[in-house]
Amino acid sequence: MFATLSDRLADTFKNLRGKGKLSEADIDATAREIRIALLEADVALPVVKEFVGAVKERARGAEVSQALNPAQQIIKIVNEELVNILGGETRRLRYAKTGPTVIMLAGLQGAGKTTLAAKLALWLKDQSKSPILVAADLQRPNAVNQLQVNGERVGVPVFAPQPGNGVGDPVAVAREAIEEAKRKLHDVVIVDTAGRLGIDAELMQQASDIRDAVQPDEVLFVVDAMIGQDAVNTALAFQEGVGYDAVVLTKLDGDARGGAALSIASITGKPVMFASNGEKMTDFDLFHPDRMASRILD
Numbered sequence: 292m293f294a295t296l297s298d299r300l301a302d303t304f305k306n307l308r309g310k311g312k313l314s315e316a317d318i319d320a321t322a323r324e325i326r327i328a329l330l331e332a333d334v335a336l337p338v339v340k341e342f343v344g345a346v347k348e349r350a351r352g353a354e355v356s357q358a359l360n361p362a363q364q365i366i367k368i369v370n371e372e373l374v375n376i377l378g379g380e381t382r383r384l385r386y387a388k389t390g391p392t393v394i395m396l397a398g399l400q401g402a403g404k405t406t407l408a409a410k411l412a413l414w415l416k417d418q419s420k421s422p423i424l425v426a427a428d429l430q431r432p433n434a435v436n437q438l439q440v441n442g443e444r445v446g447v448p449v450f451a452p453q454p455g456n457g458v459g460d461p462v463a464v465a466r467e468a469i470e471e472a473k474r475k476l477h478d479v480v481i482v483d484t485a486g487r488l489g490i491d492a493e494l495m496q497q498a499s500d501i502r503d504a505v506q507p508d509e510v511l512f513v514v515d516a517m518i519g520q521d522a523v524n525t526a527l528a529f530q531e532g533v534g535y536d537a538v539v540l541t542k543l544d545g546d547a548r549g550g551a552a553l554s555i556a557s558i559t560g561k562p563v564m565f566a567s568n569g570e571k572m573t574d575f576d577l578f579h580p581d582r583m584a585s586r587i588l589d
């Protein structure tokens with residue numbers, strides 16, 4: 292990911308090398324090239340406009356510096372603005388002060404929620420937590436089974452509906468799971484909810500009902516970074532339909548151009564908290580805006 296954007300920006304900065312001072316024309320030309328690079332990376336237009344506007348303004352106002360030449364100065368500005376649109380500071384999980392921390396996952400089918408649930412559980416285990424996974428995705432026939440298989444892979448128990456234990460009712464399953472977590476002294480409950488191929492009212496309602504029933508400490512919206520501009524539209528629809536505290540980007544290992552990663556925090560106002568970047572259970576970590584910006588400008 293970001294390979295083309297990275298190359299494009301590197302070319303842009305190359306043109307500034309050796310210049311003693313940046314003219315207005317240099318700044319305009321650079322801004323134009325950054326704009327094209329971002330649009331080609333599938334970054335949403337309003338985000339591109341804001342980004343380029345900010346870079347231009349800061350480049351014009353930049354003092355002549357002893358320490359940095361003009362190219363370095365622009366790179367520094369672009370780096371800071373990238374961190375900015377990627378959400379600024381690294382957002383960390385907020386744990387409940389008392390009782391188990393409840394994390395609810397929402398997103399479209401195929402976004403990578405079930406995989407992510409297990410990755411998150413493993414990550415939490417590595418932080419000395421004792422998580423439990425909850426199969427509240429009762430739409431897809433295989434979803435419960437898939438979560439159980441993934442749970443086994445990472446050695447984390449899965450609470451799944453039993454006959455007579457709320458089969459077909461994901462709200463009841465989620466509620467019962469919290470009680471089970473308390474009984475068995477699990478300190479984090481990860482609730483996997485149903486996704487559909489497209490956004491629909493029933494899906495949103497079900498997710499909202501689960502949210503109201505379990506009062507999660509964190510609702511995480513899981514989205515596939517490969518779907519480009521659609522990721523932003525889906526993020527906005529879930530924001531309106533369910534609401535969430537932070538975003539998880541999946542499939543960052545793919546050849547997505549990076550637009551989703553760059554646009555989502557800026558457009559939704561919600562930070563990206565985790566990045567999932569591969570099929571292995573350990574291909575997962577906190578999302579660090581500063582590291583991502585450095586990767587783009589590498």
Ligand code: GDP
Nearest residue numbers: 400401402403404405406541542567568569570
């Ligand atoms: P769900 O429908 O949202 O629960 O999605 P799944 O967890 O079933 O994932 C859908 C597909 O995407 C599966 O084939 C996963 O192996 C794959 N997948 C999930 N996360 C990643 C990731 O970070 N990278 C890659 N390459 N594939 C992923």
